[in-house]
Amino acid sequence: MSQRQYPDGVLLGRARVPGHDHPRVVTVRDGTVFDITAKGFATVRDIAESGRAADYVQSAPGVAIGNADAILANSVAATQDASQPSLLSPIDLQAIKASGVTFVVSLLERVIEEQARGDKARADTLRGEILELIGTDLSELVPGSETAAKVKAALIEKGVWSQYLEVGIGPDAEIFTKGQPMSSVGYGAEVGLHPISSWNNPEPEVAVVVTSKGEIIGATLGNDVNLRDVEGRSALLLGKAKDNNASASLGPFIRLFDGAFTLETVKQSEIALNVTGEDGFVLEGHSSMNQISRTPESLVAATIGEHHQYPDGLVLYLGTMFAPVKDRDGVGKGFTHKLGDIVTISTVELGSLSNRVNLSTVCPPWTYGTSRLLRDLAKADLL
Template sequence: MRLYPDGVLVGRARIAGHDHPRIVTVRGDQLVDITSAGRATVRDIAEAGSAADYVRSQTGQVLGSVEAIMANSAATAPDASLPVLLSPIDLQAIKASGVTFVVSLLERVIEEQARGDKSRADALRGEILELIGTDLSELVPGSETAAKVKAALIEKGVWSQYLEVGIGPDAEIFTKGQPMSSVGYGAEVGLHPISSWNNPEPEVALLVTSKGEIIGATLGNDVNLRDVEGRSALLLGKAKDNNASASLGPFVRLFDGEFTLETIKQAEIALRVEGEDGFVLDGHSSMSQISRTPESLVAATIGGHHQYPDGLVLYLGTMFAPVQDRGGAGKGFTHKIGDVVSISTSSLGTLSNRVNLSTKCPPWTYGSSHLLRDLAKANLL
């Protein structure tokens, strides 16, 4: 699969000679700098309206081959004279939806019942599936049927807070990270060093304006610490929000008539994990199996109850929950340092990152205040 799709693409890059990230798009096989005064952030392009038309109309400065720049972005020691892709968003809030697919719902229940102990997961998985005895994929969250299943599970003693948000009336929406904290294509993604049971979460993430309009999408890796969240859902912040734990990219593809939200609803997302130990894991996530619509998840995030003046990016959740053993029977999957995680779909390209400890990934030092100061110095605000 090609690393980037056709369509109207927008992203950000670090370019030699500039203190601030530059706004880029793709023309054919070339990366083009389209940074301009008044629209020097992805936030400004999104909020001004007609984002796809604006990006399509810009000429800008050719920076070089997209493939060469993506290769440089993923290099262990990037060439400082060449651009490096960054996360394709900037001032937007980084939000995420949880437990939106049946498979991940069951795995969250297992995490909770195991109290973060991965050695108990296999036995618990069989026990819980036998107890549930219902195809949860047919349940509409918040429906009368879902309420009956909830009552039956409570009676059997396996009710869980994860089942509540999986089939109950309210979606789980949480803050994945702060604006400017996400990393992009080729960057390292971080695991908190206390974790010994963790996994990637391959997802589609929507670009949403301050008015709640969905205008584009990108790929995301919502890096997850299963043992930490399994100990207590109140540790969600520690499990989810760490240095370099939110990856997005390679570009935001803007809706343009040919590429729409309906395209996203039918997306098939492939995941591949390749370890330095020779381990390979392949999986996939089908957006057609999501239990809550993307529109309903956006409505649960932004509206009269909560505003985001700079817009937001919303991870939609994943159906992928890796159970393939690594390092011995019954031990399940967990990351090892150096794993390369690639998330791909034909409409959005490929997002690839290398796994490291969050304490060893480059620290996050460039925030919103730095960006605004640098843009002001460049007369771009």
């Protein structure tokens, strides 16, 4: 990558540090990672809910635990040295939520998935047919608008209306639970595919960090791993397609909003994707956050409010415009992951998130949950 794996700015994360039973809260200062875990601020959730997250992280006393580049390098699962610090997912007690079909390309690909019924061989033909039928630049539509309603009516008349078009241009956004608190993995970890899937892809996204009051206080990178064949068979299989062991990746750090980095910065982010396979296959993609059809604020409002509360806050994947269609194993066969793929998602503002693809049944099982964290924090007199 041309940029560093972590950006400048006010960074907040978590690390596994030898000699400690529980994850440590960390930040980066001048290329060094500092452990800033303290009583009352022993979790990322505590800091996020303080009402002064950026100020606290900038001024909190800490202990240097190592060079940031070295810790990032040691976070790669295949070569990790357990005697040295390594990064974890940068969130802990927050709910892990995601929004879908927030970009036009993603919208059309979801329609194709549904029409193909999980058969990737039919996708290329269907793509052309559906685009010809629609005959409208959906990127110019405002979801829920009068114009969008007219397009919806025209599509129903043509017989190609879809539940994905409903959430893509209809009044209500798609918001779903990606995983349980504490279940996400971080930089360098393996990401998991359910073994029943033979058509799947990464989803490179920006994820925003939201407090229990609905305030967006920062952002990180995410891979919302997706099983296209499973979700394509039925939208009611969304949980099976989305929520599996190691299927939610976040990191490397949360970058908190300050004077130099704001939500407006996020809205203009350019996201790069690189997938490099052990078979020599390389896939590159690019997403522009300014092409999103629903604003981050509107997606957060659809997630948290009077209708639904999250007392420990949440992280929200904002969706992706990148839908990989590059042929991998032959003409018309499209893209799907192979075990061993290295997926790297990067932006100048948030750094790079890199993970290796494996089966969810082979990735390290999720065993460290909320109850274990609370017991360990209590034992350390940090609650």
